[in-house]
Amino acid sequence: MAGGAKPVRPGALPLAAGGAAAVAALLTIGTLLAVLARAGGAAWPDAADWAALRFTLWQAVLSAGLSVLLAVPVARALARRRFPGRGLFITLLGAPFILPVIVAVMGILAIFGRAGLFNTALGAIGVAPVSIYGLTGVVLAHVFFNLPLAVRLILQGWLAIPAERFRLAAALGFTARDIARHLERPMLREVVPGIAVTIFLICLTSFAVALTLGGGPKATTIELAIYQAFRFDFDLGRAAMLAGMQLVLCAVTAALAARLSLPPAFGAGLDTSQRRWDGTGRWVRLADGAAIGAAAVFLLLPLGAVAAEGLPRLLSLPAPVWQAAGLSLAVSLAATALAMALALPIALGAARFRRGRAFEILGMLPLATSALVVGTGLFLILRPVTSPGALALPVTALVNAVMALPFCLRALIPAARRVEADYARLADSLGMTGLARLRYLTLPRMRRPLGFAAGLTAALSMGDLGVITLFADPERATLPLQMYRLMSAYRLADAAGAALLLMGLSFGLFWIFDRGGRADAAV
Amino acid sequence: MLLFDGVEIVQGDFRLTADFTVETGERVAVIGPSGAGKSTLLSVIAGFFAQSAGRILWDGTDLGPLPPGARPLSILFQDQNLFPHLTAGQNVALGLRPDLRLSHDDRARVSAALARVGLAGMEDRRPGTLSGGQQSRVALARVLLRARPLMLLDEPFSALGPALKVEMLDLVAGIAAETGATVLMVSHDPEDALRIAGQTVLVADGIAHAPQPTATLLADPPPALAAYLGK
Numbered sequence: 001m002a003g004g005a006k007p008v009r010p011g012a013l014p015l016a017a018g019g020a021a022a023v024a025a026l027l028t029i030g031t032l033l034a035v036l037a038r039a040g041g042a043a044w045p046d047a048a049d050w051a052a053l054r055f056t057l058w059q060a061v062l063s064a065g066l067s068v069l070l071a072v073p074v075a076r077a078l079a080r081r082r083f084p085g086r087g088l089f090i091t092l093l094g095a096p097f098i099l100p101v102i103v104a105v106m107g108i109l110a111i112f113g114r115a116g117l118f119n120t121a122l123g124a125i126g127v128a129p130v131s132i133y134g135l136t137g138v139v140l141a142h143v144f145f146n147l148p149l150a151v152r153l154i155l156q157g158w159l160a161i162p163a164e165r166f167r168l169a170a171a172l173g174f175t176a177r178d179i180a181r182h183l184e185r186p187m188l189r190e191v192v193p194g195i196a197v198t199i200f201l202i203c204l205t206s207f208a209v210a211l212t213l214g215g216g217p218k219a220t221t222i223e224l225a226i227y228q229a230f231r232f233d234f235d236l237g238r239a240a241m242l243a244g245m246q247l248v249l250c251a252v253t254a255a256l257a258a259r260l261s262l263p264p265a266f267g268a269g270l271d272t273s274q275r276r277w278d279g280t281g282r283w284v285r286l287a288d289g290a291a292i293g294a295a296a297v298f299l300l301l302p303l304g305a306v307a308a309e310g311l312p313r314l315l316s317l318p319a320p321v322w323q324a325a326g327l328s329l330a331v332s333l334a335a336t337a338l339a340m341a342l343a344l345p346i347a348l349g350a351a352r353f354r355r356g357r358a359f360e361i362l363g364m365l366p367l368a369t370s371a372l373v374v375g376t377g378l379f380l381i382l383r384p385v386t387s388p389g390a391l392a393l394p395v396t397a398l399v400n401a402v403m404a405l406p407f408c409l410r411a412l413i414p415a416a417r418r419v420e421a422d423y424a425r426l427a428d429s430l431g432m433t434g435l436a437r438l439r440y441l442t443l444p445r446m447r448r449p450l451g452f453a454a455g456l457t458a459a460l461s462m463g464d465l466g467v468i469t470l471f472a473d474p475e476r477a478t479l480p481l482q483m484y485r486l487m488s489a490y491r492l493a494d495a496a497g498a499a500l501l502l503m504g505l506s507f508g509l510f511w512i513f514d515r516g517g518r519a520d521a522a523v
Numbered sequence: 524m525l526l527f528d529g530v531e532i533v534q535g536d537f538r539l540t541a542d543f544t545v546e547t548g549e550r551v552a553v554i555g556p557s558g559a560g561k562s563t564l565l566s567v568i569a570g571f572f573a574q575s576a577g578r579i580l581w582d583g584t585d586l587g588p589l590p591p592g593a594r595p596l597s598i599l600f601q602d603q604n605l606f607p608h609l610t611a612g613q614n615v616a617l618g619l620r621p622d623l624r625l626s627h628d629d630r631a632r633v634s635a636a637l638a639r640v641g642l643a644g645m646e647d648r649r650p651g652t653l654s655g656g657q658q659s660r661v662a663l664a665r666v667l668l669r670a671r672p673l674m675l676l677d678e679p680f681s682a683l684g685p686a687l688k689v690e691m692l693d694l695v696a697g698i699a700a701e702t703g704a705t706v707l708m709v710s711h712d713p714e715d716a717l718r719i720a721g722q723t724v725l726v727a728d729g730i731a732h733a734p735q736p737t738a739t740l741l742a743d744p745p746p747a748l749a750a751y752l753g754k
Contacts, residue, residue: 440606
């Protein structure tokens with residue numbers, strides 16, 4: 001045996017981790033190959049396809065830029081102010097990540113739509129209504145989702161500035177401008193590029209927002225164009241060509257994002273606050289209050305509108321909505337089980353083996369692709385075998401699980417590494433292997449991140465309006481799809497009721513799983 | 524009998540050789556400057572780190588091919604000797620059955636082992652609710668129950684106060700006597716060596732020297748040890 005090598009520990013883990021990583025690779029690279037093989041015979045992109053590419057890039061640039069720009073004052077205010085409800089507000093900023101897109105769209109329409117509060121107010125002072133459909137709406141919705149994420153990430157950067165520096169700044173009599181120059185701007189230069197690229201990547205693969213608020217030749221994202229080519233024209237070659245385009249875009253951006261540093265998005269300790277001596281002036285305090293207040297109104301008003309409109313309808317929702325809710329619940333739980341079955345072995349393998357990084361990279365691959373690309377690929381692969389309609393729900397669960405995998409791994413791998421570093425030698429010396437090790441060491445020590453990852457997957461899957469639109473037939477719909485159909489039919493009251501139900505189920509699932517990971521957790 | 528047969532340990536620039544035997548039932552202290560490789564030597568015996576040359580044999584059996592859990596030894600680390608999410612009873616029972624499928628008889632033996640180390644009735648306590656000394660006792664109860672012929676101690680009591688440490692060393696000596704175990708104990712305190720170890724292995728300058736009577740070694744230390752002891 002080579003010097004310095006750890007003795008090989010026999011067991012099923014290498015097999016399980018390799019198998020899970022292979023499944024992840026198959027679903028990303030395999031579907032990609034299926035798409036590319038098909039696209040080989042496809043036409044060169046036409047004017048409409050290039051327009052979709054331009055729109056995709058432009059809306060993503062605007063969304064990322066605006067989200068970050070608006071997030072800076074809010075994060076700065078949160079970093080230097082202490083007020084009752086601050087912790088709750090910061091927790092709420094994490095909610096949009098698991099909020100179903102279609103629910104947020106409904107809320108945004110309630111405020112900014114043709115008959116919404118905003119245009120009503122404009123009308124009252126004699127200004128012509130502003131249309132939300134098109135670029136404006138798409139960017140507005142993306143900012144709604146990504147502003148909170150940007151605030152949390154930038155706040156993370158602010159809180160990472162050692163408190164002693166602010167003390168030193170106070171001792172040296174720094175003004176707000178000096179602090180900005182010497183402490184805050186260097187931090188922002190460090191963290192903002194990574195955050196902007198991450199949001200850019202999220203917006204590149206935007207589908208549900210573009211489906212509901214975009215559309216038409218002027219506001220079609222590539223992801224939406226894939227759907228249209230697939231669903232309306234049944235032009236598989238074109239869908240495959242667009243998927244290839246999407247893939248290049250995502251892969252390049254993901255590679256870029258991986259090179260830039262990013263603070264951990266779900267890190268604990270965000271509700272701590274630093275003792276600050278600056279920012280005591282009246283105008284500064286007013287500006288901070290305004291930034292936090294405006295962000296709160298922008299985020300809470302749309303959801304409040306949905307809740308107010310939906311609540312009276314909640315108990316009298318039509319039967320298909322309840323049926324769809326049941327199906328969604330099943331899809332979500334299946335996706336969660338699947339994601340855990342893939343993520344846990346990959347995380348353990350990545351933590352335990354010296355070459356475990358390979359598992360990790362394979363597990364992160366879904367970041368570089370998009371749900372509709374995977375969906376299109378699966379359709380191409382499965383078409384000869386069976387009818388796609390019959391597979392709508394299983395495929396949705398599968399794609400949801402795979403797309404959630406990178407987020408799960410981000411939570412699980414650091415925890416698995418800690419368990420390995422702290423307890424692997426003890427477990428080895430006692431001969432704990434296989435299921436006994438899983439049951440008495442791994443699972444109890446990883447309960448919290450497992451609960452969090454499961455909750456995240458369940459909520460994301462519950463609210464997903466993506467692949468299901470490719471495959472669904474009139475009889476089978478998930479709750480988000482059912483809600484979209486109600487909106488398209490202008491049954492807005494029912495849609496609001498369904499939105500409230502969907503929001504409740506998503507948050508409820510996350511809460512139950514996350515709670516389960518914490519309850520009775522031993523030290 | 525523990526036999527180091529031309530053992531050579533290499534880790535980057537670090538190099539340590541060992542070529543000696545330890546008689547069965549002997550209690551041996553392992554002392555030497557920090558960074559000399561005392562812990563590494565124990566890691567190699569326990570199977571966490573492979574030597575690059577030579578063999579380690581216990582009663583004629585080569586330990587090389589055995590995974591850590593299958594080696595005829597129990598080891599106590601400096602810390603992390605207990606799983607904080609399991610009860611004291613479960614932590615001890617792992618020494619009997621790593622899958623914790625316990626028979627009625629097994630449970631009785633766990634309780635008896637805990638009673639032997641002075642923790643009668645503490646089966647259901649979590650390590651976090653026990654004092655440092657009590658946690659050491661739980662780990663020793665497990666060593667007692669495993670009853671492996673070789674006992675490796677990698678300074679498990681270094682965080683305890685002097686009086687408590689002496690108590691633990693006496694408990695170790697008692698358990699070793701009951702199970703007939705051979706003990707290898709890393710220490711940086713010559714008092715520990717004098718207290719329970721008849722023999723001492725000096726690890727210095729890339730060599731783990733053959734065991735010598737502790738009293739003689741400390742009375743007339745070779746230069747490397749003298750420098751370490753400050754004599």
